[in-house]
Amino acid sequence: xxxxxxxxxxxxxxxxxxxxxxxxxxxxxxxxxxxxxxxxxxxxxxxxxxxxxxxxxxxxxxxxxxxxxxxxxxxxxxxxxxxxxxxxxxxxxxxxxxxxxxxxxxxxxxxxxxx
Amino acid sequence: xxxxxxxxxxxxxxxxxxxxxxxxxxxxxxxxxxxxxxxxxxxxxxxxxxxxxxxxxxxxxxxxxxxxxxxxxxxxxxxxxxxxxxxxxxxxxxxxxxxxxxxxxxxxxxxxxxxxxxxxxxxxxxxxxxxxxxxxxxxxxxxxxxxxxxxxxxxxxxxxxxxxxxxxxxxxxxxxxxxxxxxxxxxxxxxxxxxxxxxxxxxxxxxxxxxxxxxxxxxxxxxxxxxxxxxxxxxxxxxxxxxxxxxxxxxxxxxxxxxxxxxxxxxxxxxxxxxxxxxxxxxxxxxxxxxxxxxxxxxxxxxxxxxxxxxxxxxxx
Numbered sequence: 001x002x003x004x005x006x007x008x009x010x011x012x013x014x015x016x017x018x019x020x021x022x023x024x025x026x027x028x029x030x031x032x033x034x035x036x037x038x039x040x041x042x043x044x045x046x047x048x049x050x051x052x053x054x055x056x057x058x059x060x061x062x063x064x065x066x067x068x069x070x071x072x073x074x075x076x077x078x079x080x081x082x083x084x085x086x087x088x089x090x091x092x093x094x095x096x097x098x099x100x101x102x103x104x105x106x107x108x109x110x111x112x113x114x115x
Numbered sequence: 116x117x118x119x120x121x122x123x124x125x126x127x128x129x130x131x132x133x134x135x136x137x138x139x140x141x142x143x144x145x146x147x148x149x150x151x152x153x154x155x156x157x158x159x160x161x162x163x164x165x166x167x168x169x170x171x172x173x174x175x176x177x178x179x180x181x182x183x184x185x186x187x188x189x190x191x192x193x194x195x196x197x198x199x200x201x202x203x204x205x206x207x208x209x210x211x212x213x214x215x216x217x218x219x220x221x222x223x224x225x226x227x228x229x230x231x232x233x234x235x236x237x238x239x240x241x242x243x244x245x246x247x248x249x250x251x252x253x254x255x256x257x258x259x260x261x262x263x264x265x266x267x268x269x270x271x272x273x274x275x276x277x278x279x280x281x282x283x284x285x286x287x288x289x290x291x292x293x294x295x296x297x298x299x300x301x302x303x304x305x306x307x308x309x310x311x312x313x314x315x316x317x318x319x320x321x322x323x324x325x326x327x328x329x330x331x332x333x334x335x336x337x338x339x340x341x342x343x344x345x346x347x348x349x350x351x352x353x354x355x356x357x358x359x360x361x362x363x364x365x366x367x368x369x370x371x372x373x374x375x376x377x378x379x380x381x382x383x384x385x386x387x388x389x390x391x392x393x394x395x396x397x398x399x400x401x402x403x404x405x406x407x408x409x410x411x412x413x414x415x416x417x418x419x420x421x422x423x424x425x426x427x428x429x430x431x432x
Contacts, residue, residue, distance in 0.1 A: 014322050035321055035354050065325070067350045068407050076400060094343045102410050103395075103403055 014064075016040045026057025026088075033063065033070035041070050045077035054085050061091035071099040078109030086111055129216070131253040132243060133286050134275035136268070138261040142281055143169060144176055147220055149284075150255050154218035155183055162207045164189045164199075165222035165257065173220075193223050196232065196239035197409040200246045200392040208252050209394055216251040224271075226262035233267070234301035235416055240274035241294035246389060273297050298388055305418050305427050308378065311369035318357045324366050325349045328377055335370040336432045344411040348428050349377055351404035356381035360424060370432070374413065378427040385417070385424045 016037035017030045026048075033041045048056045058074075060066075066074075074096075078087055089096070090113045097112060104110075135146040147163075151173065154161040162185035163173055170188055174181045185207060193199040199221065208217045221243075224236045243254060258271050260281060272278060272291040279286050312331045316324040328349040332342055349366065356364030360383025367378045391405030405426070409415055412428035 032322060034325075034350060035318065035357060065346060065350070067354065068347070068403050069354075069401060072400060072403060076398075079398070094340065095347050098340065098343060098411070099347065099407060103407060104397070 016063075018044055021057055021059060024057055025051055025053040025055070026059065028059035028062070030062035031064070033066040035067070035069075038069060038073070041066075042073050045073055048087070049077050049080050055088055056085070057088050057090060058092075059090045060093065060096070063093055063096075065093055066096040066099070068099055068103070071096055071103065074110065075100065075104040075107045078107055081109045085109065088113055091115075128249060129251040130244070130247045130249065131277070132247070132275055133253075133255055133277040133279055134271040134289075135255055135257045135279045136260045136271075136281050137257055138259075138281050140172060143257060144172060145282070145284075146279060147173055147255070147257065148176055150218065150220065150253075151177065151184060152180070155180060157216075159216050159218050160207070160211045161185070161218045162187065162203075163220045164192055164203050165220060166190050166225045169222060169257070189222055190225075193221075195409060195412050195414050196223055196235040197391060197412075197415040199223055199239055200243060200389075201394045201406055202410055204243065204254065205246065205394045208247075208250065214251065216253070219252065219254045220257065221254050222257045224256075224258065224263065224267060226259060231306060231416070232414055234303050235414065237267075237270050237274065237301045238298050240271070241297040242389060242392060244274070244276070244294045246392060270297060302417075302419055304420070305378075305416055305425060308367055309369055309371060311367040311378075314366045315363065316353055316356070316366055317363040321350075321353055321357060324353045328366060328368050331368040332375050332377075332430070335368075335375045337375045337430060341375075341430050341432070345375060345377060345430050348408045348412060348430075349379070351408055352377075352379035352426050352428075355379075355404055356383065359383055359385075373432055374429040375432060376427060376429050378425060380423060380425040382423040385419055391415075 014032045016033060019028045021028055027044055086109045088111045092112060137143045137146055151161050164187040167188040167190055170186055174186060192203050204219055204221060211217050223239055228236055258268060260268050272289045273293045274297050275289055276292045277286040278289050314324055314327050325346055329342060329346045332345040337345055353364060353366060356379055360381030364379050364381035369376055391409045395403050408428055413431045414429040416427045418425045
């Protein structure tokens, strides 16, 4: 026995917008990281790996979700940072913290900041 | 690499996987303690992952030696049978120095496992053999034959190449050993879906599918990390359908018996029986979606059929 709820897809899919941070190296992202926005996210990380400063900030307080592939892209990018460099991931969504803890515990090059 | 490493289940396979049948606490300790002590004496890493009451028995009997053993309550660590191989057994074995033989006591089946959990338990026991093939490890699996239904004990003869009878110390070959048969036999159709939220998704509506699942999960009483886990599981399963399962699928969410249940069906065929049960090397990109679902859900059941693949996962409220 199954009741079909009539549901229609509402509105455009949420995207991922990226803005440069003022005064320090990094970006602020807003939206969601999933299959449809993965290329944007990977582009951000690719560029970040090539930058020169020791710390690269990823301000994620307006990112509401990151899927496992998105977390994996972050872990892979962090693994490619030259020694002494790191990502500071600020206020990430709970899903990203959970995935990093379970699948990439202690990944070098990632510092999660919840403040 | 030596040729022995790839020998399939042959006499050279260094992996051992005996079932230990016991009827009471004394037989339990008689069967498990020498196994632990022999391992410690040989300098082998030893882990014990059994239900809490039995864990306390072993810990108390070991005394100070318990500090040298990794102790895990299987009711928590192995709540979902699908995460025992990657999250408990391989997690422990892979963390040891290469080539070092490891010993693990793993008790994934206890009186009180539900009828919906048991098929996943039996498949897990069967798949241990494939997941550890060629590895220098011994996994001893105690079975409480005084309390478990007969069919579970019968299955243990099919999932373990050797068995140890109650009160005995001797391992005997199991003539009924046939792990692939068990995996196939418990590939059962899932129990009927009650009234449920239902949504047909494709690549354009992936985010919407997740939002709907989270909204319904919240309405049905999931909060906090459990709701985050429902979002992650929905995202991984629906994304898999779009990428590997024919491009679309159907999501269902409902509640039953204190759980919020999420199911994704698609037309794809998930051929790899160890999908989501292998630890993934740190440098490998991708391939972790079902693994994560196994790690976070309280139960995962998979049904593979000619009409596609159904993955159902349970989250305790």
